[in-house]
Amino acid sequence: MRILHIGTDSFGGYGGIALYNRDLIAAMASHPSVDEVVVVPRIIVGPCEALPEKVTFVASAARGRLAYLNALRKTRGPFDLVLCAHVNLLPLANLIAKHPLLMLYGIEAWKPLRDPLSNRLLRDVRGVVSISDVTRERFAGWSQYAGPSLLLPNSIRAEWYGIRPRNRGLVSRYGLDGKRVLMTLGRVVAAERYKGFDEVLEVLPDLDDDIVYLVAGGGNDVPRLKQKASGLGIADRVIFTGLFPEEEKTDLYNLADVYVMPSRGEGFGFVFLEALACGVPVIASSIDGGREAVRDGLLGQLVDPTNPAEIRVAIRDALAAGPKRIAEGLEYFSYANFERRTHGIIESSS
Amino acid sequence: MCGIAAIVSYGSAAPTVDRDEIEAITERMWPRGPDAGGTWISPDSRVALGARRLAIIDLTDEGTQPMEDVDGELRIVFNGEIYNHRELRARMERLGARFHSTTDTEVLLQLYRHDGANMVELLRGMFAFAIWDTRTRRMFVARDPYGIKPLYVADDGQTFRAASTVKALLAGGRVPRGRDLAGVAGFWLMGSVPEPHTIFESIRAVEAGTSLFVDARGIHDVRRYYSIAAKLLRGAHDVAAARLVHPPTLLRELVTDSLRHHLISDVPVGAFLSSGIDSSALVALATEANGHPLRTVTLRFEEFLGREADEAPLAERFARELGSDHLTRLVTRDEFTDDLPRLFDAMDQPTIDGTNTWFVSKAAAERGLKVAISGLGGDELFGSYPSFRDLPRIVNASRLPLAAAAVSRLARSPKAGSMGRYGSTWAGAYLLKRGLFLPDDLPSLMGVREAREGLERLAMLEHIGQAIDPDPGTPFGRVAALEASLYMRNQLLRDTDWASMAHSLEVRTPLVDATLLRQIVPLLMVEKQRCKQHFAASPRHPLPAWLARRKKSGFSVPLAEWMQLRPDGTSTRMRSWARMVMERWA
Numbered sequence: 001m002r003i004l005h006i007g008t009d010s011f012g013g014y015g016g017i018a019l020y021n022r023d024l025i026a027a028m029a030s031h032p033s034v035d036e037v038v039v040v041p042r043i044i045v046g047p048c049e050a051l052p053e054k055v056t057f058v059a060s061a062a063r064g065r066l067a068y069l070n071a072l073r074k075t076r077g078p079f080d081l082v083l084c085a086h087v088n089l090l091p092l093a094n095l096i097a098k099h100p101l102l103m104l105y106g107i108e109a110w111k112p113l114r115d116p117l118s119n120r121l122l123r124d125v126r127g128v129v130s131i132s133d134v135t136r137e138r139f140a141g142w143s144q145y146a147g148p149s150l151l152l153p154n155s156i157r158a159e160w161y162g163i164r165p166r167n168r169g170l171v172s173r174y175g176l177d178g179k180r181v182l183m184t185l186g187r188v189v190a191a192e193r194y195k196g197f198d199e200v201l202e203v204l205p206d207l208d209d210d211i212v213y214l215v216a217g218g219g220n221d222v223p224r225l226k227q228k229a230s231g232l233g234i235a236d237r238v239i240f241t242g243l244f245p246e247e248e249k250t251d252l253y254n255l256a257d258v259y260v261m262p263s264r265g266e267g268f269g270f271v272f273l274e275a276l277a278c279g280v281p282v283i284a285s286s287i288d289g290g291r292e293a294v295r296d297g298l299l300g301q302l303v304d305p306t307n308p309a310e311i312r313v314a315i316r317d318a319l320a321a322g323p324k325r326i327a328e329g330l331e332y333f334s335y336a337n338f339e340r341r342t343h344g345i346i347e348s349s350s
Numbered sequence: 351m352c353g354i355a356a357i358v359s360y361g362s363a364a365p366t367v368d369r370d371e372i373e374a375i376t377e378r379m380w381p382r383g384p385d386a387g388g389t390w391i392s393p394d395s396r397v398a399l400g401a402r403r404l405a406i407i408d409l410t411d412e413g414t415q416p417m418e419d420v421d422g423e424l425r426i427v428f429n430g431e432i433y434n435h436r437e438l439r440a441r442m443e444r445l446g447a448r449f450h451s452t453t454d455t456e457v458l459l460q461l462y463r464h465d466g467a468n469m470v471e472l473l474r475g476m477f478a479f480a481i482w483d484t485r486t487r488r489m490f491v492a493r494d495p496y497g498i499k500p501l502y503v504a505d506d507g508q509t510f511r512a513a514s515t516v517k518a519l520l521a522g523g524r525v526p527r528g529r530d531l532a533g534v535a536g537f538w539l540m541g542s543v544p545e546p547h548t549i550f551e552s553i554r555a556v557e558a559g560t561s562l563f564v565d566a567r568g569i570h571d572v573r574r575y576y577s578i579a580a581k582l583l584r585g586a587h588d589v590a591a592a593r594l595v596h597p598p599t600l601l602r603e604l605v606t607d608s609l610r611h612h613l614i615s616d617v618p619v620g621a622f623l624s625s626g627i628d629s630s631a632l633v634a635l636a637t638e639a640n641g642h643p644l645r646t647v648t649l650r651f652e653e654f655l656g657r658e659a660d661e662a663p664l665a666e667r668f669a670r671e672l673g674s675d676h677l678t679r680l681v682t683r684d685e686f687t688d689d690l691p692r693l694f695d696a697m698d699q700p701t702i703d704g705t706n707t708w709f710v711s712k713a714a715a716e717r718g719l720k721v722a723i724s725g726l727g728g729d730e731l732f733g734s735y736p737s738f739r740d741l742p743r744i745v746n747a748s749r750l751p752l753a754a755a756a757v758s759r760l761a762r763s764p765k766a767g768s769m770g771r772y773g774s775t776w777a778g779a780y781l782l783k784r785g786l787f788l789p790d791d792l793p794s795l796m797g798v799r800e801a802r803e804g805l806e807r808l809a810m811l812e813h814i815g816q817a818i819d820p821d822p823g824t825p826f827g828r829v830a831a832l833e834a835s836l837y838m839r840n841q842l843l844r845d846t847d848w849a850s851m852a853h854s855l856e857v858r859t860p861l862v863d864a865t866l867l868r869q870i871v872p873l874l875m876v877e878k879q880r881c882k883q884h885f886a887a888s889p890r891h892p893l894p895a896w897l898a899r900r901k902k903s904g905f906s907v908p909l910a911e912w913m914q915l916r917p918d919g920t921s922t923r924m925r926s927w928a929r930m931v932m933e934r935w936a
Contacts (some may be wrong), residue, residue, distance in 0.1 A: 111596040141599025194591045264591040287603075287869065297440075306585070306868035309471030317445065 001350060003028055004075060005039045006093045006100070007085030011057055012044035016154075016270050017105055020131070021085055023155050023335065024103075026052040027342035028083075034346065038079070040071050042089070072096060081350050084125070090118045099126040101349050106131065106267020106289060110138040119143070127349055132268045132289040150345050153292060154270045155338030156330065160250070161277035163324050167251040174239045176255060179212045180319055183256035183280075185249075185271050188240070189219035194265030196285065197225055199305050203312045204234050211237070211319070216252050218243040253278040258318040261290065262305035269293040272300065273333055279324035283314045299327045352415065353379025353514040353851070354427035354501075355400035356480040358489050358564050361508030366395035371522040375513050376400030378521035381696070382429075382514060382851045390416040390425060397482050397489070401427040404854055406721060407435070409616050412451035419459040420448045423484050428455045429514050430477035430499040431858070433611035434865075438472060462490060470561050470575050474611060474865050476858075478556070480512055488565040495576035495864040497545070497558025497839045500698070500847055503569075504553045510564045512556070515698045515848070516548050526552045531796070533699075535804030538795050541702035541786040541928060542841040544813060549699050558839055576864060579831040582822035585871025592872035601881065602635065602888035604869050605860065609639050612723055612860040619858070620645035620719040622710050623676070625664035627886045628728030630897055632860060634672060634889035636723060643673040647713045647722070649706070650680050653908035658901075668897055679713035683912045690934075696852035700935045702786065702928050704845030706907045708852065715853040722855060726842055727862035730833040731870070732882040733826055737833060741779045742825040748773030777814035780832045786928055795929075826878050838862070 005028070010021035029037045029052045037055045044062040051057050061071030072092055084093035084100040087109050093100040102125045109130075113119050127148035130136035136149050171177055182204075186195050197215060204213055215225065215238065222240050229238040244252060253259070259275035260283040272282045272293040282300035284290030294300035301318060303310040331337070355375040357367045372389050380387070383402025391398045401415035418425050432438070435454035438461060443449075447460040454475075461469040462481050467490060476498035481490045491512060493501045504511045504525045513519045520527060533547040545555035556562065559576030562569055592600070613619050613636060621633045623646040637643050646669050650662035662678045669676035686705075693708055714722045729735045748769060768788050772778030781788070789810070792801035817835035818828050843862070850857040860866070874881055886898035909915065913930065915923040 107594050110594050110599075137603070138595055138599050141602060142596035191590075193588075194594065264588075265594050287607075304865060304869070306588075307471070307865070309468065313465065313468075313472060317441070 001031075001033045001035055001080045001346075002078070003034060003037045003346075004077075004079040004082045004096060005037060005085055006072065006083065006089050006096070007039070007041060007103075008089070009043040009045070010039060010041055010085075011051060012046050012048040012059070012062075013041070014045050017086075019270070020105070020154055022049065023338055024085075024152070024342060025055055027335075027339040028346060029054040030339060031343045031346050038075060040068070040075065042068055042086075068092070081346065087113060087118065088115075090121045090125075091115065094121050094124075099124055101126050101345075102128045104128055104130040104135050104139055104267075106135055107265050109135055110142075112142050129345055132292045134289050134292065135267045148348075150348070152338070152341050152345060153333060154268050154273060155335045156270075156273035156277050156333045157335050158277040158326065158330060161253070161274060162250070163279035163326070164251065164254045166255055170248070170251055170255055174214060174241065174255070176212065176214070176239075179210055180208075180257045181212055181214050181255050182258050182260050182315060183214040183216060183253070183275075184259070184261045185216040185252065185274075186261070187219045188215060188217050188221045188225065190221045190224070192219075192265065193221065194263055194288075196260075196262035196264070196305055197221075198228065199262045199308065199311060200260055201225065201228055201232060201234070201238065203308050203315070204237060205232050206308075206312055207315060209237070211315075213238045214241065214252075214255060215239065216241045216244060249274070250278060253280055256280045258283060258315055260311070260315060260318075261285070262303050262311050263290055264288055264305055266290050266293075273330070276300065276327050276330050279326050281318040281321055281324075283311070283318060295329060295332060298329050352404055352427075352429040353382035353402040353518065354415070354429045354478065354480065355379070355398075355513040355518060356427060356482075356489065356491070356511070357398040358482075358510040359396045359508070360510060360564060360566050360568055364508035367391055367398040368524075369398070371524055372398040372400045375511075375518045375522040376402060378518040379514055381854055384854050386411075386414050388414055388416060392482070392484075399425060399427045399480065399482060401429075404720065404856060406431065406615050406617055406856060408451050408453040410451070413453040413455060415455060417451075417453070417455050417459070419456070419463065420450055424459045424463060425482045425484070426455060426459050426479055428458055428477065428479035429501075430475055430479070430494065431614075431856070432457060432473055432475040432477060433614055434472075434474040436614070467492075467561055467563075467571070467573065474863070478514065486565070488563050490561065490563055491556060492561035493556045493558055495559040496578075496834070496843065496862050498843050498847070498859060498862060500844060501556040502548060502553050503556055505569055506552070507568065510569065516550060516553050517698055519553055520550070525550070528552065531800050531804030532807035533804075534796055535792055535801065535808045536810070537700050537932070538787045538792055538928070539781065539785055539789070539808075539810055540836070540840065541924065542844065543699045543701075544808070544810075544836065544840050547808065558835075577820070578834050578867070579818050579820055579822050579827075581864075581868055582827040582831055582871055583820050585868065586823055586827060586875045588872040589876050590872075592876045597873060597877050597881070597884040598887040598892075600873055601870070601884050604866055605632070605885070605888065606635050606639050608860040608863045608866045609636050609723070612858045612863075613640060615721050617720045618645065618718075619721045619723060620647065620714055620717065621723045622646070622714070622725070622857075623648050623665045623669060623674070624725070625661040625668070625897065625900060626725065626728075627882055627893065627898060628725030628732075628861065630665075630668055630893055631885050631889060632723060632725045632728075633674065634891070634893065637672050637674070638890055643675060645717060645719060646674040646676045647710055647717060647719075648676070648678050649710050649713065649907075650678050651908050652680070652682055653911040659906060659908075664897060664900070668894075671894070677713065677717055679709070679716075681709045681907070683908075686907075686912050692852070693849075694934050694936065696848050697931075697935055698848045699844070700931050701841060701845050702924055702931060703841050704849045705909060707846050707849035707857070709907065711850040711853040711855045711857065715855045720854070720856060721858060722850075723858045723860055724846070725861060726846060726857075726859045727834075727838060728882075728885070730830060730838050731861050731867070731874070732885060733830060733874070733879045734882045735829075735833060737780070737783050738826065738829045738879060740783055741776065741829050741832075744769070744773045744779040744782060745776060748779070772811075775811070775815075776818055776828050776832070777811045780814050780836070781810060784837055786925060824875065826874065830874070
């Protein structure tokens with residue numbers, strides 16, 4: 001069996017979609033019936049990770065639009081399954097296969113696409129695979145898509161994380177000695193104000209003075225949030241890390257007493273799994289994909305991001321909870337389960 | 351859903367509570383809770399609680415009120431429903447709380463024990479309750495954000511009394527009956543008595559979204575914990591989130607979430623169905639959420655047969671499409687005439703509305719329903735009242751006098767002459783638009799001295815202005831705050847309460863929900879009046895065009911025909927009806 005993966009980024013990529021695609025490609029390749037997975041990436045930003053067996057990675061496709069089209073054109077079929085791993089690539093996938101399987105991640109699929117052709121092509125997809133139920137429902141809401149749809153949530157390799165003592169260097173760098181730390185990790189950009197940074201800032205003045213807020217990430221919205229923190233009189237209690245090296249991530253999570261992200265635009269919220277894998281209690285949103293990342297409240301607390309009182313109370317409850325521990329039920333998102341689900345999708349779609 | 355009562359003899363000179371009084375107050379509310387009732391008096395006879403219960407969640411005796419917590423330290427009387435009680439209970443159990451029932455009432459007790467007065471901000475629902483804390487000898491009293499459930503208090507400086515209805519407080523025999531001229535003036539101006547005033551000077555409403563304490567110092571720590579205007583203002587800053595999702599899909603999600611909460615019940619839930627978008631979309635979404643059709647009720651009036659005001663044919667057609675177990679209930683003039691004395695008896699304060707809800711609740715109760723959902727609040731939420739169009743025009747036109755005539759709708763009314771005087775502010779424009787009479791009309795209705803005193807104490811324009819403080823920032827937000835905080839609260843919700851409770855029916859309003867409002871504001875700010883059509887498109891099978899495109903009509907009854915009300919040069923039918931109400935209400 002041969003599979004073609006037409007995606008934005010995976011190996012050599014950065015961020016959630018790239019990570020998800022790497023897992024997906026590896027899981028597909030491990031299926032006993034799969035002979036080859038051909039991956040045509042649109043973007044490569046860094047050095048490529050080791051490729052799994054049976055994966056052919058067409059790196060030349062990432063050189064530009066024309067190169068991508070050329071790479072697709074030269075792809076030698078036939079393929080038993082064509083996976084269109086981003087809705088924006090549907091017209092291109094259509095050049096190769098009339099009935100691709102479509103991947104949905106989050107906000108890109110929550111409202112009609114700008115391109116009318118893509119909207120039309122949706123009718124012909126073989127099925128959709130969604131990272132979360134909220135994305136699947138929101139997609140179905142506008143597209144009226146009623147064909148097969150499957151769920152494939154993120155996976156977490158918990159062994160890459162773990163509960164660690166606070167890194168003294170980071171504690172010192174961010175002035176966290178003797179502080180209780182709330183944390184949100186993500187891009188701090190104006191286009192993603194739905195992350196919930198504002199909502200956490202707004203409740204911070206009502207919390208004890210030894211509670212600080214660590215915003216892990218950088219972006220063009222940092223100046224506005226700094227100004228907001230000053231206006232609220234909590235500038236000294238909000239720490240912005242700016243962009244940080246990937247290798248510091250686990251230590252950053254381990255600085256946190258509570259991971260809180262009362263968001264409104266998360267397709268899933270992989271960061272919750274990372275925080276949970278570090279034993280940090282998490283607070284997620286009840287109205288986006290965060291709900292599913294914490295399994296409807298099994299792994300963490302759910303709050304309505306529009307209700308400051310709920311956020312405040314959830315933070316207090318989380319801080320009052322016992323010592324850090326890895327939440328029972330996190331194995332639901334283990335890579336082994338992800339691989340099993342992926343194999344199920346291959347079997348039902350081919 | 352219940353009727354509740356509380357007495358605290360807090361003053362040193364106050365007599366101990368009188369068992370006859372608490373029983374008389376409680377008994378007056380019998381239709382609000384025919385399933386059970388009870389009173390409790392503290393061992394020192396300084397505190398009394400009373401409740402009539404309409405059992406809807408946990409039908410066992412464990413739900414009987416007044417209810418004590420498992421530790422015997424807190425005691426509560428509660429009217430309403432806490433729709434997120436399961437989530438709250440799960441949290442409290444995680445924190446170690448113990449329960450002896452599955453009621454939402456007991457969740458309130460545990461929540462109070464853990465979070466104190468801040469508990470109200472965690473509640474999703476309609477409620478009015480009083481918790482007596484024996485540890486601190488304090489009573490905590492609170493009312494829901496929108497004011498769906500009523501609560502009235504009388505405080506003479508020695509004794510605090512509270513009840514779900516004005517008439518119940520009077521039934522105790524200890525509260526003076528002197529008229530509140532501000533309340534009377536308010537009725538003439540708006541057609542209902544604006545809270546916190548009531549028609550009696552000694553009785554005040556606990557304002558919507560307010561909590562307070564009562565102890566040896568009397569009433570204190572009165573806290574306004576919810577403001578519709580503030581929520582509209584805050585939500586206007588979050589429009590980016592609203593742009594992420596296709597509007598009908600987002601509406602479907604948010605309203606369905608509200609519905610799922612409003613459908614929580616241990617008895618069947620039915621629905622009022624008209625031929626309007628709000629009730630139709632709501633019933634369609636409720637049917638989806640429920641997984642099976644609902645029992646639905648529509649009224650029909652002989653006087654409307656063959657006219658557009660007859661909602662029955664379209665409602666029946668839509669009910670057939672949904673597979674609802676539908677009933678069209680014919681109401682005749684004879685029935686209205688027969689019911690009128692009971693209707694006035696149930697009418698807690700004078701109002702020009704409520705007759706429609708009286709009959710539709712009666713019909714629902716006849717079907718054996720204890721709970722019905724209603725599309726009330728949709729017009730305030732989605733901006734479909736003419737006021738959303740007219741108020742900005744009035745304000746703008748009044749600032750440009752030559753353009754005043756452009757406001758043709760107003761120009762045809764007896765209020766046209768007052769446009770220049772009131773139209774230049776939002777509060778004044780609202781008074782012009784919604785006012786039944788204008789201040790200059792009042793001396794002829796209630797006497798010169800009484801009108802002057804009543805108007806002075808009422809300060810109607812300031813009162814209206816409070817509804818848009820803080821300023822929601824946009825014309826849409828201002829009108830939404832005005833309509834929800836004034837017309838909907840003082841008239842629609844209050845009338846729905848007494849008219850439905852008279853038939854022992856609990857009416858639930860999924861579109862009047864503080865959580866829904868917070869979540870939907872960004873979308874409202876982006877889509878404004880388009881939201882109504884988005885709502886029509888929100889069910890999995892969008893409303894058919896013959897329903898979605900139908901011209902809006904109110905949920906009206908043929909009062910004019912029944913009472914032979916005739917408009918003349920200076921009066922309208924509703925003004926005539928208001929005079930009749932004031933004469934016959936007692």
